[in-house]
Amino acid sequence: MSRVLQKKVCLLGAFAVGKTSLVSRYMNGIFSDKYLSTMGVKIDRKEVEVDDITVNMMLWDVHGEESVKKVPVTYMRGSAAYFLVIDGTRRASVEVARELHARMRAETGDIPFVVLLNKADLKDEWQLNDADVTALREEGWDCYLTSALSGENVEAAFERLAGQMVR
Amino acid sequence: MNKTAQSSGDDDLKRLKDLLLGEESRQIDELKQHLENPELHAADVGRVLHQAVQLNQQQQPGDLTAALSPVVESSLYASVRTDPDRLGDALFPVMAPAIRKSITSIMRGMMDSLNHMLENSFSLRGLKWRIESLHTGKSFAEIVMLNTLDYRVEQVFLIHKADGLLLQHVSFMEGDTEHADLVSGMLTAIQDFVRDSFQVEENDSIEKLNIGNMVVYIEAGSRAVLAAVVRGNAPAEFREMLQQRCESIHKAMAAELESFDGDAAVFNTVRPEMESCLLSKTASSSSGSNFKAKFVIVMLLLALLGWSGWVWYQTDREQVLIEALDAIPGVTVIRTVHEQGALNIIGMRDPLSDDPDDLLQQYGYADDKVLLQWTPYQSLLPALQIRRAKQVLKPGSETQLELDETALIVSGTATRSWLDRAMQMLPALPGITALNSADLVISDSSDYLLTLAIQQLEPPQAVHLSISGATLIAEGKAANAWVKRAAAITTLIPEIKSYDDSKLVDIESDSYLLSEVIRKLKPPESTKVSLRRGLVSVRGKASSEWIGFARKRIKRITGITGFNTDALMDTGSNTYIMANIRRELQPPKSVSLSLVKGALTVSGIASARWAGQAAAKVQNIEGVKVYKQQGLVVADKALAMLKKALNTVQLSFAANSSQLIDGEADKIFKLADLLLKHSELLRLSKAHVQVTGYSRLYGGQAGALALNRAKNVRKKLVEHNVPARWVKVDGLKIRSLDWSAGLDLVWERLP
Numbered sequence: 078m079s080r081v082l083q084k085k086v087c088l089l090g091a092f093a094v095g096k097t098s099l100v101s102r103y104m105n106g107i108f109s110d111k112y113l114s115t116m117g118v119k120i121d122r123k124e125v126e127v128d129d130i131t132v133n134m135m136l137w138d139v140h141g142e143e144s145v146k147k148v149p150v151t152y153m154r155g156s157a158a159y160f161l162v163i164d165g166t167r168r169a170s171v172e173v174a175r176e177l178h179a180r181m182r183a184e185t186g187d188i189p190f191v192v193l194l195n196k197a198d199l200k201d202e203w204q205l206n207d208a209d210v211t212a213l214r215e216e217g218w219d220c221y222l223t224s225a226l227s228g229e230n231v232e233a234a235f236e237r238l239a240g241q242m243v244r
Numbered sequence: 245m246n247k248t249a250q251s252s253g254d255d256d257l258k259r260l261k262d263l264l265l266g267e268e269s270r271q272i273d274e275l276k277q278h279l280e281n282p283e284l285h286a287a288d289v290g291r292v293l294h295q296a297v298q299l300n301q302q303q304q305p306g307d308l309t310a311a312l313s314p315v316v317e318s319s320l321y322a323s324v325r326t327d328p329d330r331l332g333d334a335l336f337p338v339m340a341p342a343i344r345k346s347i348t349s350i351m352r353g354m355m356d357s358l359n360h361m362l363e364n365s366f367s368l369r370g371l372k373w374r375i376e377s378l379h380t381g382k383s384f385a386e387i388v389m390l391n392t393l394d395y396r397v398e399q400v401f402l403i404h405k406a407d408g409l410l411l412q413h414v415s416f417m418e419g420d421t422e423h424a425d426l427v428s429g430m431l432t433a434i435q436d437f438v439r440d441s442f443q444v445e446e447n448d449s450i451e452k453l454n455i456g457n458m459v460v461y462i463e464a465g466s467r468a469v470l471a472a473v474v475r476g477n478a479p480a481e482f483r484e485m486l487q488q489r490c491e492s493i494h495k496a497m498a499a500e501l502e503s504f505d506g507d508a509a510v511f512n513t514v515r516p517e518m519e520s521c522l523l524s525k526t527a528s529s530s531s532g533s534n535f536k537a538k539f540v541i542v543m544l545l546l547a548l549l550g551w552s553g554w555v556w557y558q559t560d561r562e563q564v565l566i567e568a569l570d571a572i573p574g575v576t577v578i579r580t581v582h583e584q585g586a587l588n589i590i591g592m593r594d595p596l597s598d599d600p601d602d603l604l605q606q607y608g609y610a611d612d613k614v615l616l617q618w619t620p621y622q623s624l625l626p627a628l629q630i631r632r633a634k635q636v637l638k639p640g641s642e643t644q645l646e647l648d649e650t651a652l653i654v655s656g657t658a659t660r661s662w663l664d665r666a667m668q669m670l671p672a673l674p675g676i677t678a679l680n681s682a683d684l685v686i687s688d689s690s691d692y693l694l695t696l697a698i699q700q701l702e703p704p705q706a707v708h709l710s711i712s713g714a715t716l717i718a719e720g721k722a723a724n725a726w727v728k729r730a731a732a733i734t735t736l737i738p739e740i741k742s743y744d745d746s747k748l749v750d751i752e753s754d755s756y757l758l759s760e761v762i763r764k765l766k767p768p769e770s771t772k773v774s775l776r777r778g779l780v781s782v783r784g785k786a787s788s789e790w791i792g793f794a795r796k797r798i799k800r801i802t803g804i805t806g807f808n809t810d811a812l813m814d815t816g817s818n819t820y821i822m823a824n825i826r827r828e829l830q831p832p833k834s835v836s837l838s839l840v841k842g843a844l845t846v847s848g849i850a851s852a853r854w855a856g857q858a859a860a861k862v863q864n865i866e867g868v869k870v871y872k873q874q875g876l877v878v879a880d881k882a883l884a885m886l887k888k889a890l891n892t893v894q895l896s897f898a899a900n901s902s903q904l905i906d907g908e909a910d911k912i913f914k915l916a917d918l919l920l921k922h923s924e925l926l927r928l929s930k931a932h933v934q935v936t937g938y939s940r941l942y943g944g945q946a947g948a949l950a951l952n953r954a955k956n957v958r959k960k961l962v963e964h965n966v967p968a969r970w971v972k973v974d975g976l977k978i979r980s981l982d983w984s985a986g987l988d989l990v991w992e993r994l995p
Binding site: 080081082083084085107108112117118121122132133135149151152154155156157242 | 406434
């Protein structure tokens, strides 16, 4: 009998980095995007099989971080892991991710996380170069180049995070 | 010497010590000083105290706490004793939210249970449930719960508080479980959202979400949250039940909750407990809101307000009544007592004062609520003295009494006898010593009566009033209205005992008017005047002059409405004179009379005798000034003339024949014309023409010839329109030489 584990996973990132696109295309949800703009959060589920364990990732798609509208700490609380989403076409989104990363660490301690360098399909417009990505990886950031449009690496990223949580 | 040597040795030793241990010795002194000087020692300990405490906690946990507890306790005790505010201020931020929350919870619970109690106790249904509770041995709350479940608990979630993950979910319907984990997360997010948005305390949480007729009850424990989705109105007990379930789950699953790593399978054991919350029942309706409780509280407040208002109003009302009673002249309130729910008012009252009971009615007091106890007395207030004087003296309505200090002033009118009696009765009135009647009119004096009568009756100038004893006498003339009014008014004046108007003439009465008419018109004896309701009628006969005069004069007599002369014969009128003429002259039918302006014209046919008499008589007939009888045919003369004309005619016939000779027929025709001209005369006088025929023959034929000759003449006359009856024929055997037929006129005697 396979085990089922539920985990709270936060999806963090700057405004308009493509979090919601990832969620709406590759996850199961019942709530509309309206919740994001009103309550600042929307919850979706992503099932990932790791060995004989079914990991039910309860994804808290938190409203994009903006200077005037910070991600509330209460939404981060209790997370088992998190995604940091960066928009490859906007260098500023890296800094936002850093800040969110710091706040998350302060709230939950050392928990698994995966960095999604999104909008891989718009490679031409990227402000981040390979050196930047390498630098991030050297910092210990587990980076995945993803595309909500093509679905590139999305599943792999989820499996990666699920695996980290289970082991 | 030894002593000196010894002392020098000590000094040396001391110097040696200084040389060898000088530094240490100073340090020892310093340390000694630190140990002995409390201030320095305290400063040393202060520097290391926190480190010492930390070390102590690590090495011997609990020891310091145990040691400090009594000290802290007594310090706190002392602090509170000396200044409670200080500790109060310090604890306020901690205590206030806790107390507030507790009170809110208690109040809400109280409101709910009050509402519920009202709902269930004040009804027949509630009584029934009480009986049911006694019978079955179940608690009343349980019975109420069972009976009032007009709701359905559709889903119950057990949610891990820290991460919002779903631990367990039970549902009324199978399909609801699919997204329970999402809902659970979102519910937690909502809690977080609200907490962040409205800056509430960390441990405060949403307890109830109302969406239409859907309610989500959220019972938060320390590690898990129990949320129930309820459709409809759950009773207050449901919340308690949820709370109990939450607590028992916490108790049973404490370790599992603590070490939850995402595997919810272990929480399957609490499913039955959660399923027991899935209650549903369709029952009789209950309001579900705390409207009733609010209503009752509002009503109680209103009642309290009303009651205090009523008390104030009553007190005020009583005061007003007492003041009003005291203000009645002749009434003095001495004290008031409340006894057995009734207000006793005790005082003194002059029996002549206004009835205080009327005031009770006026102020809306029932007799049993207020008892009045009066001691009678005589008040010397002027109003009461006047009242007493009126009671004793019984003045008439025209008599006024006033009081001037101790003198009773009588004015208006009164009888002599009343005044005499009043003077006698004066000593019976306390406080009154004199009676002043200078302004009093004695109503039974004749002058007063006459003045009164003139004032009341307002007689016209033609009426003279006088008084004889108590009788009023009216003389003169007055209009009918006044006469009647005077008679009526007199009876209303009590001082006038009788009224005599026998010498008073009613100028509108028929008798008076008739006398006036006769006096003014002076009618001739041949007339008779009568009057009825202003209409004057004259019968008999009178001259035109008088009639004309009367018609004009009558208009100037007041009270006359009409003048009827239909039955009056005008002796100057043609009709009257003609009637006189006919009576006097007795004219035959053949005579016609006409009268124009006193000229009498007679025409027609009459005998000479009548004509002669008429001419004589007419002289004596009044109204006939001229007599004309030129148009009158005197019959005797006319007939004699006709007779003569007939007699002169002699007709000749052919020999032995009844044929007239030539030219003779013309004579007959002329005669016929003459006769027809006087046909009326002939008719009236019944005259006829006698034609006699003659013959000179001998023998038997002579008579026949003579008759035939006469007949032939008649025939000729008749041919000329002379009626046959006018002509009679005869034949004679008489010889005549020249002529053979003769005519004559024969008539009857005229009247």
